[in-house]
Amino acid sequence: MVEAVLSPAAGQGTAANTGALIDIHGVSHWFEVPTGVLQVLDNIDLQVRPGEFVALLGPSGCGKSTLLRLVAGLEPATTGRITQNGETIEKPDPSRIVVFQDPTLFPWRSVWDNVALGLQARGVLDAQRGRVDEALQRVGLTEFAKAYPHQLSGGMAQRVALARALVNDPQLLVLDEPLGKLDSLTRIAMQSELVNLWQRDGFSALLVTHDVEEALFLANRVIVLSDRRPARIAAELVVDLPYPRHRGDPRLAExxxxxxxxxGLDATW
Incomplete structure (x- = not known):
């Protein structure tokens, strides 16, 4: 198993750890395709400790998002076991919230109503309306509570998606390239906002990205997946730098x- 090795700087300034402990044991996964069976993951062993930020890095199509779906409980692994705080993950749960690349906001609902969706689905909105206001405040969108998705920029829409996740007080935030469709300047700003939210709330985070700089800027550890199917863990990089990080830091360049x-891309550096 790849164990989390936290440097003294890792998680510096975070809230008391309330995040989930995620253990991935010997996970392999296959898909049925018209030509037979396609294996996408091979014997993945990984641990995410409470309050840790881990990034999965690899080229498009290498199996990163598949692993996230298994951790989120959206489908079962073909073989192996995934647990949260010692309990097997068998289905989705409000303690694990997925934020996708597309904010997937309902256009007919206001920002406030989009954020309230999870509480409404669980039947607790009337008793916990204040949590919606609090979540909007945490992402800086209080003044846009009555706006509609078509009135928002891409970055603002993604902040609504984050607020919709945070209103549930998740133990694990599962991030499937959530900033991938944003322009470069908005993406840089949102990376800093995401770090601030993680530090303040203390949840565990598991991020999929194919952006090397993003992975290193955000995460305590970066897990590099192989570029050939089925995906295996090729390397683990401990990002031994405090937060806030500076993009020009020589250590980040290393x-x-x-x-x-x-x-296999170091020739481009």
Whole structure:
């Protein structure tokens, strides 16, 4: 198993850890395709400790998002076991919230009503309306509570998606390239906002990205997946830098080179 090795700087400034302990034991996964069976993951062993931010890095199509779906409980692994705080993950649960690349907001619902969706579905909205206001405040959208999705920028829409996740006080935030469709300047700003939310709330985070700089800027650890199917863990990089991080830090440049080497792209550096 790949164990989490936290540097003294990791999680610096975070809230008391309330995040989930995620254990992935010997997970392999296959899909049925017209030509037979396609294996996408091979014997993945990984642990995410409470309050840790882990990034899965690899090229498109290598199996990163599949692993996230298994952790989220959206489908079962073909073989192996995934647990949260010692209990087998068998189905989706409000303690694990997925934030996708597309905010998937309902256009006919206001920002407030979109954020309230999870509480409404669980039948607790009337008793916990204040949590919606609090979540909007945490992402800086209080003044846009009555706005509709078509009135928002891409970055604002993704902040609504984050608020919709945070209103449930998740133990684990599962992030499937949530900033992938944003322009570069908005993406940089949102990366900092995401770190701030994670530090303040203390949840565990598991991020999928194919952006090397994003993985290194956000995570305590970066897990590099192989670029050939079925995906295996090719390397683990401990990002031994405090927060807030500075993109020009020479250590980040070293780690970037190392990550690109494991991806077979270091000749471009």
């Amino acid at each position: 780690l970037r080179h190392e990550a690109l080497r494991h991806l």
